[in-house]
Amino acid sequence: MLTPVPFFSGADSVRRNWASLERRVRAVAESGKFTAHAAVAELEAAISGYTGAKHAVACNNGTDALILMLRAAGIGPGDEVIVPAYTFFATVSSVLHVGAAPVIVDVLPGSYAMDPDKAGAAVSPRTKAIMPAHMFSQTADLLALREVAEQSGAQLLEDSAEAIGMWVDGVHAGLWGRAGVLSFFPTKTLGAIGDAGMLITNDDEIAARVRAARCHGQAEDGAYVYERLGWNSRCDELQAAVLLSRLETLDAEMVRRAELAARYTERLAGVVDTPWLAPAECPSNQVWYVYLVETDHRDELVAFLDANGIGTEVYYPRSLSEQPALRDLPGAQLPTPVATAASRRAVGLPLYADLTDAQVDRVCDLITQFHREVSR
Numbered sequence: 166m167l168t169p170v171p172f173f174s175g176a177d178s179v180r181r182n183w184a185s186l187e188r189r190v191r192a193v194a195e196s197g198k199f200t201a202h203a204a205v206a207e208l209e210a211a212i213s214g215y216t217g218a219k220h221a222v223a224c225n226n227g228t229d230a231l232i233l234m235l236r237a238a239g240i241g242p243g244d245e246v247i248v249p250a251y252t253f254f255a256t257v258s259s260v261l262h263v264g265a266a267p268v269i270v271d272v273l274p275g276s277y278a279m280d281p282d283k284a285g286a287a288v289s290p291r292t293k294a295i296m297p298a299h300m301f302s303q304t305a306d307l308l309a310l311r312e313v314a315e316q317s318g319a320q321l322l323e324d325s326a327e328a329i330g331m332w333v334d335g336v337h338a339g340l341w342g343r344a345g346v347l348s349f350f351p352t353k354t355l356g357a358i359g360d361a362g363m364l365i366t367n368d369d370e371i372a373a374r375v376r377a378a379r380c381h382g383q384a385e386d387g388a389y390v391y392e393r394l395g396w397n398s399r400c401d402e403l404q405a406a407v408l409l410s411r412l413e414t415l416d417a418e419m420v421r422r423a424e425l426a427a428r429y430t431e432r433l434a435g436v437v438d439t440p441w442l443a444p445a446e447c448p449s450n451q452v453w454y455v456y457l458v459e460t461d462h463r464d465e466l467v468a469f470l471d472a473n474g475i476g477t478e479v480y481y482p483r484s485l486s487e488q489p490a491l492r493d494l495p496g497a498q499l500p501t502p503v504a505t506a507a508s509r510r511a512v513g514l515p516l517y518a519d520l521t522d523a524q525v526d527r528v529c530d531l532i533t534q535f536h537r538e539v540s541r
């Protein structure tokens with residue numbers, strides 16, 4: 166059998182930056198300071214510089230950053246937060262963790278992002294925030310969603326966990342509303358070798374609250390003095406060191422990801438449904454975090470590719486309204502047919518900077534062969 170093509174090639178992503186990574190990791194080890202110290206401060210400054218955020222607050226992971234962001238924005242019991250039906254579980258679980266009620270609305274076909282009309286229709290007097298998620302390769306319709314938020318008096322908060330490098334009208338994803346987050350989960354466009362995440366915001370109050378909350382609510386100038394209840398969501402120095410080294414090649418990797426995505430699109434046109442890009446009302450860009458295709462034969466295709474050594478990832482096998490942990494919630498009762506259809510048809514193909522053109526061609530040849538056979 167030919168060499169397998171894994172869905173994600175973690176070791177290669179680290180190998181690429183090995184010299185810089187080794188130097189930075191050694192510096193952390195020799196410093197003897199292993200949590201939230203110099204490397205974390207350097208990473209926060211670097212992400213601030215990269216995104217243009219006034220504040221970047223590193224946390225233990227993106228989910229924590231979401232929870233701390235919602236809490237810092239004053240979201241809690243009695244509040245509703247409008248969220249999309251097709252996203253990672255944490256977009257909704259974070260709302261529940263702060264004691265608020267998620268209201269799950271359908272997404273738009275193609276962009277998989279919150280449908281602004283559905284969000285507008287779901288607004289109630291209890292709506293305190295609208296929290297779109299930017300999925301796979303492009304942002305949600307931020308112009309329309311900001312308008313919905315403004316008209317309803319709700320805050321716009323962004324689950325921009327997947328959206329590093331995505332800009333709309335010169336503003337980085339996560340900075341269109343009051344705050345946003347980044348996830349550095351290993352498979353992300355900028356991935357750690359473990360968990361890490363970050364809050365990004367231009368809002369001084371939110372930043373200060375999250376900064377304190379990630380360290381048990383400790384006062385800024387007083388070790389072991391606690392002004393509010395928080396918890397431990399510090400970022401490890403080692404993860405920060407790894408992320409700083411990976412940041413050096415992020416832009417080049419995004420260019421390579423875009424080349425590979427274009428190759429997939431060219432080779433797979435007419436075979437499966439290739440990604441649809443929303444027409445831009447203002448200058449914006451795609452970042453190919455995940456290359457997602459749709460087919461009526463998704464599960465058989467996954468099995469066929471697996472048998473041929475090709476890794477895939479089903480993002481996501483259920484819409485959020487169908488998740489066992491969520492489906493009985495009052496806010497999970499709106500119809501979400503677009504999300505449900507995507508959950509039956511969509512699958513992510515291998516996509517990372519180290520993938521070769523030949524590997525993409527092999528994946529495409531197999532997908533074409535599979536569809537030729539099923540349509541016979």
Ligand SMILES: Cc1ncc(COP(=O)(O)O)c(C=O)c1O
Binds near residue numbers: 299
């Ligand atoms: C849309 C979205 N939201 C939230 C998260 C949670 O981030 P983390 O895995 O770093 O907790 C992720 C990534 O896993 C994500 O893709």
